[in-house]
Amino acid sequence: MLHVNLLFLPNQQKVLSILKLFAKLRKDSGKGGKPTHGEGMKIGQVAQRYSISRDNLYYYINYGLLVPPRMDKQYVFDDETLNDLERILELKELGFTLAEIHHILSLFRISDMEKTGFREELRVIYAKRRRGCQEEIAHLERISDVLSQKIEALSTVDTSEYRRTGLPLSMLGLIQCPHCKKSLAISNVTMDTEYIFEADMDCQCGYHADVCDGILLTPNRYEGNDDTPDVHRLMYKDLPAGMISLFQSAYNFMKQEIDGVNLSGKIVMESYINAWFFLYTHQGIFDSDGRYIIVDKYPETLAMYKALMERENYHLPILYIADSTLDLPLCPSCIDVNIDFFATNEHNFYRRSFFYEELTPLLKPGAWIIGTYFYFENGWRSMQKLLSQYPKCSDNNFSLQYFLKMANESGIDIDKKEICGPSIDSGNNIGFSFHQKGEKLYLLPYTAHCALPGRMG
Known part of the structure; x- marks a missing residue:
């Protein structure tokens, strides 16, 4: 009971006090054995108590799963609403959908638990x-x-027998001194009827190369510290799905074009494979009657792929050359087909010259080229990051305008091309660590041919 002494209050104060008294009485009249709305929990308290987000609670309310009363424009979770919430959480644990939960709650709300139906x-x-x-x-x-x-x-460890390979005897005639263009004398040879596994190769001019475990090692060893041999294939890890899809689009273009070319008896070369290696991932589409040259600056990378390809045994005759340049111990104008998947870009990581300027002397007149060039559209921030990571990198790298201009000047005529992309996020992949999010990276799969006669370097 509320007692108010009204005798000594001014008239206005008496009226206000009476109004407040009636308001208090009306509020108190709702109290009894059952809890009132005002005694419930606010939504923040419920969220904390049940470890559920406020957004989820509002979603349940809007969906109709929860029907809490409102007090002063705020939801109040009374005992009945809390019971509904606990039932919702239990049914979710049992794997019911929200629609199914809504139906079950409706049954509880409109039916008597004791009724048989x-x-x-x-x-x-x-x-x-x-x-x-x-x-x-x-x-x-x-x-x-x-x-x-x-x-x-x-x-299960593969214990099946596989043929060890080396420098194919069938490709020995392609090897010559890069300086005086003469054949190399071979000594201290370990070989069988098909391959050379170990050998010394010398020219009268003083040029020397070694064959170690079937890999031709030239004097042009890589001695920089800007890169490492990727023998664990970290370049292929952490590529986001969108970037992998772009790779696949470029692969599809290249595979379709290769399918239409007769490679029997042809000399096919791919270089800079420490980055990406198209021939390895698509061995099945290449003709075993062709001859293949694989070049990289790291003997470790070549040895890793050589071991894998021996086990997979697609019977491709392959000459592996470890050389950090394109001044290779090969006959001029011997290459019929060149594969360039990122090789042009990779070349410009370490040299400012254009890839085909140095490669053209090895290409036959009319040699066929298939590849994929990577380029940025307004990728200023990405290029700044790249140049800071690779001080020798050309500032023309990843430039479509530069690629097309220099290809034309190098006697490389682009026959067909397709734009794939863009990718605006290369993820945490180490191969594109310089790519800044939001900047557009495109892939340009293309075919071309060598329009100029093979030139001597």
């Missing part, structure tokens, strides 16, 4: 969900069995 309908709903769980379990068990088989297959 309600109990039967709820039993049917639970039984249906249990059957769904059993079917999911059976499906997951089948998946688990298949995964176990795949894991076992990957864990």
Whole structure:
């Protein structure tokens, strides 16, 4: 009971006090054995108590799962609403959809738990969900069995015999001194009827190269510290799905074009494979009657791929050359086909010259070229990062205008090209660590031919 002494108050104060008294009485009249709305919990308290976000609670309210009363324009979670929330969370744990949960809540709201019809309908709903769980379990068990088989297959060491390869005798005639263009004398040879595995190769002018485990090692060893041999293929890791899709688009273009070319008896070369290696990932599309030259500055990278390709055994005759330049110990104008997947870009990481300026002497007149050039559109920030990471890098790298201009000046006629992209995020991949998010990186798969006669360097 509220007691107010009104005798000594001015008239206006008396009126205000009476109004406040009635308001208080009306508020108190709602109190009884049951809790009132005012005694409920606010949405923030509920979120904290049940470890659920406020957004989720508002979503449940808007969806109709929760119907809390309102007090002073705010939702108040009374005991009934909290019971509904606990039931929602329990049903979610049982795997029911929100629509199914809504239906179950509606049954509780409009039915009597003791009525047979309600109990039967709820039993049917639970039984249906249990059957769904059993079917999911059976499906997951089948998946688990298949995964176990795949894991076992990957864990089993391949003990099958594979042929060790080396420098193919059939390609020995392609090798000559890069300085005086004479054949090299061979000594201290370990070989069989098909391959040379170990040898010394010398020219009268003093040029010397070695064959070690079937790899031709030239004197042009890489001695810089801007790069390392990627024998664990980290370049291929952490590529975002969008970037991989661009790679696949370029691959599809190149594969389609290669399918239309007869490579039997042709000399095919790919260089700078420490970055990306198209021939390795697509060995199955190449003719075993062709002859192949693989060049990189790292003997370790070549040895890693050589071992993999021996095991996969596509029977491709391959001459592996470890050389950090394009001043290779090969006959001039011997290359029929050149594969360039990022090689032009990789060349400009370490040299300011254009890739085909140095390669042209090795290309036959009319030699066919297939590749993919990478370029930025307004990639100023990315290029600044690249130049800071690779001080020897050409500032013309990743420039489509530069590529097309220099190809033309080098006697390389572009026959066909396609734009793939852009990618605005290369993720955490180390191969594109310089790519700044938001700047557009495109891939340009292309075919071309060498319009000028092979020139002597």
